[in-house]
Amino acid sequence: MRYRTLDNGHTSFEVSTLCLGTMFMGTRTDETTSFAILDRFVEAGGTFLDTANNYNAWVGGHGRDSEDVIGRWLAARPEARDRVRIATKLGAAKKDPDLPLANTPPTNFQGLSAEVIDREARESLRHLGIDHIDVLYGHVDDRETPLDETVGAFGKLVDEGAVGIPGISNVALWRVVEAREVARRLGVAPYGAVQQSYSYMYPAPQPIRTNWASPELLDYARSTGVDGRPGLTVMAYSPLHQGVFVRDDKPLRDGADNPASRERIRVLRQVAGELGVTPNQLALAWLLGGEVPVVPVIGASSVEQLDELLGAAELDLDDETRDRLNAA
16 A cells, blocks of 8 residues: 645645545445455555435435444544545535435535535534544535635534544535635635545536546646645546446446547557556546546455455556556
């Protein structure tokens, strides 16, 4: 396993370059299997776990199922808390439990008001059984709440020691920049992490797409970590698109269903075969070693799946291979 430092100019710590996503732990992935996956990840040197306060709600869970699994795992292995960094998210659970969620108004998201941030963060601490959250994301940007209120609420939790680094997910770049300027003006900790959908495939162009890591976001992240511009790390969720790189029966979702994506999958599989690695390993290595390295959030439903993905952690691509993948 390899490691990198998360640093927003206020808080700094090291994490593994692969982050373990725990979305379906507690529902589709039973607790015994979840514990085995967590144990194997830590045994392999993994130190970064990712969850949220609303995962599993759409597959029969109550929302905090994966937080509860992590909490029980930590309680059973108290030595693990000093070895792992935990990220969770708030703001995208249902505001009204009797109404559905939607990506268009009315979304029914809880949002990122100061009251929601404070309440939900403390609930996450309770469910996880920990005294601080290493990275706390706003799960979905909330444009109806003033940035001063949202950023100030995250900053208050950091000042209290309840949160290490604040972050944001599913957000437009200009909102990230403005939020970090607000943090500077308020004198509080800025967003130091942005979690977006990102992979070897790209979505079809459209006027507004705020959930993908755009080239402009990566370029902005690359410019940070210097005086006057606190560090910002990009995390990539769904880096393997639920299996499309290795399974033809999996649909291309969320704007990725286009001829360019299908050509990139073809080339990815061909190059992987020539290198003697799996397409999943190659796709992750492409992310890890890019001009602007990101932290992929990987998911596994078995130890065997996890072992495959762990093989990408130290897979280096030479310039010729990377150029060939990029040219597809």
